[in-house]
Amino acid sequence: MTSLPSSSAPALQRSAIPGSYGWPVLGPLSDRLQYFWFQGPSSFFEKRIEKYNSTVFRTNVPPAFPFFGGVNPNVVALLDVKSFSHLFDMDLVDKTETLVGDFRPDLKFTGGIRVLPFLDTTDPKHAQIKNFCLDMLMRSSKTWAPTMVAALDATWDSIESKKGSTGSYLLPIQQSIFSFLSRSLIGADTTAVPEIHKSGHVMADKWIAFQYLPTISINRVQPLEELFIHSFSLPFWPIKSDYKKLEKFVEIQGKETLDRGQKDFGLTKEEALHNAISILAFSAYGGYVILFTQLLGNLATHKDVHAALRKEAREKIEENNGDLNFDAVRKMDLIKSFVYETLRFGPPIPSQFGRARKDFDLSSHDKVFEVKKGELLCGFQPVVMRDPKVFENPNEFVYDRFSCAKGGEELLKYLFWSNGPQSGTGPTAADKQCPAKDVVPLSGALLLAQLFQRYDEIEIKGSSITLKKVSSESTDVKKAE
Ligand code: HEM
Numbered sequence: 001m002t003s004l005p006s007s008s009a010p011a012l013q014r015s016a017i018p019g020s021y022g023w024p025v026l027g028p029l030s031d032r033l034q035y036f037w038f039q040g041p042s043s044f045f046e047k048r049i050e051k052y053n054s055t056v057f058r059t060n061v062p063p064a065f066p067f068f069g070g071v072n073p074n075v076v077a078l079l080d081v082k083s084f085s086h087l088f089d090m091d092l093v094d095k096t097e098t099l100v101g102d103f104r105p106d107l108k109f110t111g112g113i114r115v116l117p118f119l120d121t122t123d124p125k126h127a128q129i130k131n132f133c134l135d136m137l138m139r140s141s142k143t144w145a146p147t148m149v150a151a152l153d154a155t156w157d158s159i160e161s162k163k164g165s166t167g168s169y170l171l172p173i174q175q176s177i178f179s180f181l182s183r184s185l186i187g188a189d190t191t192a193v194p195e196i197h198k199s200g201h202v203m204a205d206k207w208i209a210f211q212y213l214p215t216i217s218i219n220r221v222q223p224l225e226e227l228f229i230h231s232f233s234l235p236f237w238p239i240k241s242d243y244k245k246l247e248k249f250v251e252i253q254g255k256e257t258l259d260r261g262q263k264d265f266g267l268t269k270e271e272a273l274h275n276a277i278s279i280l281a282f283s284a285y286g287g288y289v290i291l292f293t294q295l296l297g298n299l300a301t302h303k304d305v306h307a308a309l310r311k312e313a314r315e316k317i318e319e320n321n322g323d324l325n326f327d328a329v330r331k332m333d334l335i336k337s338f339v340y341e342t343l344r345f346g347p348p349i350p351s352q353f354g355r356a357r358k359d360f361d362l363s364s365h366d367k368v369f370e371v372k373k374g375e376l377l378c379g380f381q382p383v384v385m386r387d388p389k390v391f392e393n394p395n396e397f398v399y400d401r402f403s404c405a406k407g408g409e410e411l412l413k414y415l416f417w418s419n420g421p422q423s424g425t426g427p428t429a430a431d432k433q434c435p436a437k438d439v440v441p442l443s444g445a446l447l448l449a450q451l452f453q454r455y456d457e458i459e460i461k462g463s464s465i466t467l468k469k470v471s472s473e474s475t476d477v478k479k480a481e
Helices: 026-038 041-052 081-088 124-140 144-160 170-186 194-215 224-228 237-253 255-263 269-301 303-319 326-330 333-345 408-414 439-454
Strands: 013-015 056-060 074-078 166-168 351-356 360-363 367-371 376-380 457-461 464-468
Touching: 026 041, 026 056, 026 224, 041 056, 041 376, 074 081, 081 351, 081 360, 081 376, 124 170, 124 255, 124 269, 144 166, 144 170, 144 439, 144 464, 166 170, 170 194, 170 237, 170 255, 170 269, 194 237, 194 269, 237 255, 237 269, 255 269, 269 303, 269 333, 269 439, 269 457, 303 326, 303 333, 303 439, 326 333, 326 439, 333 439
Parallel strands: 013 367, 074 376
Antiparallel strands: 056 074, 166 464, 351 376, 360 367, 457 464
């Protein structure tokens, strides 16, 4: 477990876990409405921290009532860095089907297979599939950066060609993320299948939405969301034909990868296929869409730091013989810090869960609680990553918080976006940490470095981006090879 700086009190006070689940049906329903509608997820948890004067308490989390048969919304919330870290200890928690709490989308969405994120480490399939995924990442390490830079170059070129060099980046960036990930991770070229090249990303968006909307807060058109999105699981049939197209694309274009899954990792053809789709279209694509949108959003709100980031990007690319690649971005202290701070400030996957394997003592910063075997633990990262005992001015976006110059690298052991510490030795087949723990921040840094390499001014408003080159020299730098 992560050790904290000498902040803990010498002897922690034992306490019963505060909070309650309320009346059957009414308690979960009321908590669900507070969570999605009246308070919103972050303030739902923050208000209860205040109420119970504790970062560990009992509550209900969605989905709940009326048509989620067999889903128990009762959890123990973990809302500080220390209590959250128990979720990384595989001796303490069982991760069988706990990706989004006690709810699991219908297996029809994944070809009848329980894909990797729903497997506990004690399931022999977990190690086989995790190693298959780690192998995909290892093999793609050389092609990842150039493939990503080329795909994004096409996106920025196309926006540049528009009137006033202004355009919406939302769908174009999703399209390029889908195409570079298909190529890097599973060796599948989207251009070989025009329909996938044009709309693979939209198919993935719909497939993710139909599985996970019951657990996601939108809060734009209430009470319609509560009635039609958060009250029951959505069916597979409306997106069945899209999934079949993704399946065919991965099966044919990613054949070599699937063959390796079978020969080298002992998977059946179906296991290799549906896990490859899940890795590509859910874990990787879904995560990148959120992260890249957040990075651009933070660039929009922090224009004052563009000059420093631009200077660093151009200097380090020049020192790297003009090549924009992972070697260059590894040396970009401020840009990497901006990405880490984005991952801290708005962790893309907000909730993590795990079920107690046995009775055990769980500590927060100041108390010890007894957790009983079978209880579902729920960590909510957007609150945990603002733990004031670990992060100074936690509610401020401090772009250089993690820079070496500020000594912020030490904080990486408390950066948990990947379901584990950023500075830890994972991911391995024996843990549940995201296998892309290292490549994700580097890709974020590559996105920023590329924008600052190409443009002297970047203006972002909502989903619209304006890209300006003041001097022609600014883009006269070699691209990744
Ligand atoms: C910004 C991008 C990403 C984010 C925010 C992200 C986040 C996460 C998180 C939080 C988990 C743990 C889920 C849990 O057990 O509660 C996870 C697991 C996982 N991620 Fe990522 N991820 C990203 C990118 C990727 C990429 C590029 C891949 C592709 C290789 C990937 C593959 C996986 C897989 C296969 C798991 C399950 C691991 C296991 O069960 O042991 N992720 N990811």
